[in-house]
Amino acid sequence: MEFRDNKAIYLQIAEYVCEHILLGKWKADEKVPSVRELAVAMEVNPNTVMRTYELLQNKNIINNKRGIGFFVDEAATANIKSYRKQQFIADELPVVFRNIYLLNIGFDELENQYKTFVKENFNA
Amino acid sequence: MIEINNLNFGYSKHKPLFKNMSMRLSNGHIYGLLGKNGAGKSTLLKNLAGLVYPQGGQLNVMGFNPSKRQPALLSQICFIPEEFYLPPVKIDSYLKANAPFYPNFDHEYLATLLKEFDIPASNKLIDMSYGQKKKFIIAFGLATQARLVIMDEPTNGLDIPSKAQFRKIMASALTDERCIIISTHQVRDLDNLIDTVIMLDENDVALKASVEEITTKLAFKRVKEIDESIFYAEPSLSGYNAVMPNYHHEESKLDMELLFNAILAEKTKFKPLFN
Numbered sequence: 001m002e003f004r005d006n007k008a009i010y011l012q013i014a015e016y017v018c019e020h021i022l023l024g025k026w027k028a029d030e031k032v033p034s035v036r037e038l039a040v041a042m043e044v045n046p047n048t049v050m051r052t053y054e055l056l057q058n059k060n061i062i063n064n065k066r067g068i069g070f071f072v073d074e075a076a077t078a079n080i081k082s083y084r085k086q087q088f089i090a091d092e093l094p095v096v097f098r099n100i101y102l103l104n105i106g107f108d109e110l111e112n113q114y115k116t117f118v119k120e121n122f123n124a
Numbered sequence: 125m126i127e128i129n130n131l132n133f134g135y136s137k138h139k140p141l142f143k144n145m146s147m148r149l150s151n152g153h154i155y156g157l158l159g160k161n162g163a164g165k166s167t168l169l170k171n172l173a174g175l176v177y178p179q180g181g182q183l184n185v186m187g188f189n190p191s192k193r194q195p196a197l198l199s200q201i202c203f204i205p206e207e208f209y210l211p212p213v214k215i216d217s218y219l220k221a222n223a224p225f226y227p228n229f230d231h232e233y234l235a236t237l238l239k240e241f242d243i244p245a246s247n248k249l250i251d252m253s254y255g256q257k258k259k260f261i262i263a264f265g266l267a268t269q270a271r272l273v274i275m276d277e278p279t280n281g282l283d284i285p286s287k288a289q290f291r292k293i294m295a296s297a298l299t300d301e302r303c304i305i306i307s308t309h310q311v312r313d314l315d316n317l318i319d320t321v322i323m324l325d326e327n328d329v330a331l332k333a334s335v336e337e338i339t340t341k342l343a344f345k346r347v348k349e350i351d352e353s354i355f356y357a358e359p360s361l362s363g364y365n366a367v368m369p370n371y372h373h374e375e376s377k378l379d380m381e382l383l384f385n386a387i388l389a390e391k392t393k394f395k396p397l398f399n
Contacts, residue, residue, distance in 0.1 A: 036296055044316040
């Protein structure tokens, strides 16, 4: 995997796992790759993946069945969304807001842009 | 796993390499040993493996004093030197002569590793390229199942696919019982494999900290302008790559090259953070 250089590796691996769950590649109650398997696939230190899995366990996105391995939590999708939302509001939204303010973009215009974007990309 | 207490060593009396160096290393980690040319990286590794002897202080490696070179210890150390010699024999004769020194030697694992590294088992060692030889001794070293794995510049001479292969192999080779120490200048080859950084400078350990500790205390960022909060910065295409105290609890990615240069240039600024 290509890592970006602006974010801790363990968080980038967390995004990768979340992405797989959201896209339905890894389903609820299914086993996720072991720490070692994922470390080998990502070419990273297993301790880094362990840190990722601890984080995802805290967020109730995966759970640890002792002796068997890590599994996708029943409520993983909802928990990923709330975790992502928190992150988006904390990290990305301030940057967007700053540009909206600096460029003086009105909320009406923004709403129109948003609706067009959703239509074009998600056919909603 | 390893305890170094007040180690003193130098190749000549007037030029000490280590003065009262102390450090502890534990299993379950991949340590990245960094330092300028001549800082003593290889020499420290040789001290640990019993290839040179301390002039003062104590070394304890898995309960042994490496200077005594007891077989019980040496069979638990795999040392991959930067420069090495391989005799003009075929792989199987080399194994017959050398594998018996390691009671836990795993022939099946060796076969797997050689396959992953794309080396035919029928090869004569002398006919192989430098990179192939290097891959062979890495594979042999890991197949010894030694608990202490020491590698001096392991990625030198490896081609691009072999480097990726090497990272995968090392990621799977780390177990809770093993301690892996890798000295390197090729930081970009290995930075995601290393979980703890050891940096040697001016006869001592300039920094020993886990990646987690470093990125908790320091932030690595691109900035447009330099201000007083920044410890060290290097110009880049879009401003500067900077290291600064992590005031805002940011989770940045450790830039090992930048950290290396920063510590060489601004040692006094970093000292109080890591003690």
